[in-house]
């Protein structure tokens with residue numbers, strides 16, 4: 073259970089989830105230089121959207137039939153909330169001092185948590201989420217759960233799709249232009265408001281996929297699940313270089329693997345017996361962030377700020 | 382005949398501070414019109430308002446028979462008004478070719494776009510040699526060529542150039558100025574903003590001198606080139 077390959081695999085799974093959520097932070101930041109602190113709640117509402125679909129399917133529906141429908145339901149909820157937040161909360165503050173949208177984001181985050189807590193039936197406790205089955209696959213000494221396979225496959229599909237979209241589509245090119253120089257992008261005829269909406273929508277879509285994956289992985293979801301996941305994913309985005317989509321995924325994986333290894337091995341170091349285990353993994357995640365930022369303030373794949381001007 | 386561009390009593394403010402205080406001028410089709418003036422006179426503010434990046438607090442802009450004042454910035458280029466901004470503002474992490482393609486963002490004729498990219502390379506061969514290179518790696522003069530080439534990719538009726546000679550070597554400046562004349566001969570109307578008054582006046586059909594948000598003096602390029610006050614203030618003579 074504590075072999076190195078197992079820990080690397082655990083880190084890979086966790087990191088895939090962080091990476092999927094981190095994309096939402098990084099895309100929005102890359103285009104409007106806004107940290108959408110409500111993004112963790114967009115992830116959370118995606119999970120609840122998916123659960124709503126599952127709850128309304130006829131009894132006995134196979135999870136393999138339900139899963140695609142849950143993904144669609146979760147995506148619709150997350151994307152609508154992300155777009156709505158942009159349109160009604162952030163856009164009016166586009167030219168306001170930086171602090172205003174930040175406070176708005178935090179307020180929105182709390183409002184979304186409370187909305188689910190109060191209005192979603194039974195959400196004052198954790199809600200049980202359907203499972204893909206409990207028998208793990210064994211590859212050598214490594215146990216792999218079905219939900220982890222789903223998670224990694226989803227992350228790979230999302231990343232390849234996003235990279236192809238950004239690199240080859242006309243809208244993707246417009247997105248790059250908007251990120252590099254929004255005023256000049258408008259001079260080219262690019263509707264930058266539309267590009268911003270698309271960035272929020274893609275972030276919402278990926279957050280919903282991560283929300284479903286999280287529900288499958290932990291077997292339950294809760295109104296406050298977005299707080300910690302969001303914070304970790306934001307850390308991953310900064311670690312990888314905020315604004316860079318590949319950085320978000322890389323940051324997620326590095327963070328996930330570091331966390332898994334730290335909780336498994338730190339306690340083996342003489343004198344640090346107290347500092348291992350699950351409880352300390354968050355601490356090590358932030359230690360890693362601080363160390364990386366000391367050495368590379370722009371993050372692993374980030375451009376230096378001077379290059380952005 | 383009505384002018385291609387008509388600016389009437391245009392006023393633009395940053396907050397409470399008015400940077401353009403009611404200016405009027407026209408640009409006739411086929412002409413080179415220049416706005417000269419010292420730093421801070423309001424030239425850039427004027428161009429950014431014409432292309433919709435700034436909203437005026439008063440006045441009216443008519444381009445090709447259409448009132449521009451309420452048109453959002455991203456819809457203006459499709460009306461035939463292109464803007465090569467001050468400081469070049471190429472997209473640094475995209476290649477030269479991708480920058481040029483973005484200049485044609487709203488066009489739907491792939492064959493025509495390819496032909497026009499080739500034309501830009503003919504006009505500025507260095508761009509063709511480096512087409513796959515990130516635009517941020519170009520020198521200042523090369524970036525200026527790219528900015529001009531990119532603005533031309535929309536096949537504009539009116540090309541607005543904001544300080545195309547800024548920071549360039551004399552040779553590079555010559556190249557840019559001769560290109561402007563060549564573009565005029567090919568039928569492009571040009572609104573040129575320059576601090577280099579000598580160069581701008583010598584090729585302009587019409588010229589306007591801006592000073593702290595107003596137009597102080599107007600005339601043909603040649604007239605202003607020989608005007609005593611202009612020579613004193615802008616051509617460094619005493």
Ligand SMILES: Nc1ncnc2c1ncn2[C@@H]1O[C@H](COP(=O)(O)OP(=O)(O)O)[C@@H](O)[C@H]1O
Nearest residue numbers: 395398400418419420421422423424425426427
């Ligand atoms: N973004 C801005 N915010 C506030 N004031 C500005 C801004 N841009 C320019 N100004 C002011 O507006 C005036 C005109 O500037 P500008 O149009 O750039 O002049 P020019 O291009 O002729 O050098 C100047 O006084 C300048 O300080």
Ligand SMILES: [Mg+2]
Nearest residue numbers: 424425426467
């Ligand atoms: Mg200027």
